[in-house]
Amino acid sequence: MPELPEVETIRLGLEKYIVGKKIVGVEVRLKKILQGETLKIVGAKFKKIRRFGKALSLDLDNEYSIAVHVKMTGQLIAKVPEVQKVPKVSKALVGELPNKFTHVIFRLDKGVLYYNDVRQFGWLKIIQTAKIKDQNFLKNLGPEPFVGQTSSGQAFLTLEKFREIIRNKSVSIKVLLMDQKRIAGVGNIYANEALFLAGIHPTRKAMMLSSHEARKLYQAIIKVLKLGLKYGGASENTFVNALGEKGEYQNYFSVYGQANKPCKNCGNIVKRIILGGRGTFYCETCQY
């Protein structure tokens, strides 16, 4: 769920609302979620928020960073004095803060930053900013599609690189799209949507795509990611932005989650299979 557009949505919110604010205290309610010494960051100010694929780095002004991966159900929510009324806050997804899913609380000089996580798969790591690139979650990250934001210095996925990545790979194209080591940022929702848009069947072997199909799919990936970002991400499950508001992209899915419903293009029934251990949705008529 939180894939590139959702994490970028969080990043934009944090950039706007917590950069410049000082950490005055840290409360860790669930120890396994946070690694590192909280003492290192007390007194430091947020300087910059970077994104690497689906991960974030909250850089402080004292050479330390808080690296964050929200995995499936993590939420980073800021309560700041300049946002008095938040009209679209999702009560169902957030409710009172802190709540029973709030595992880490950063108290700021002006406001609070909460980390919530229903499934507890996400993590936060306090590390030296200079050592970010040595982290496993970054070392093996592939180039990421360009969706109009540059914040991390990550390599971008060009059409030439994409052709190189799919060349000679007999893995299915959908599994390849979701492989973070090959392409960073694309998860199950956007892989399904991009393949539908490009008219390519998810089980096709990557190496069997024609030159034309490779270009079409490359363009489709960028298009759906940009669309997701435009709608503030997809709140299919627990995703909310840095203010606790839902995204809207789930209202525009073509195939994801549409099993047994008519294809928006041709009216045929959308199929569901499992690929890479994940629900895979496609139209037999429109994708081949």
Place this chain on the structure above:
DNA sequence: TGATATGTTATCTT
């Protein structure tokens, strides 16, 4: 009650 949900990593089989 049981199926389903996703990101990542580990493990096992082919």
Place this chain on the structure above:
DNA sequence: CAAGATAACATATC
């Protein structure tokens, strides 16, 4: 080594 399947993590929701 490549690829594919499956499970594990933890829990809510339908």
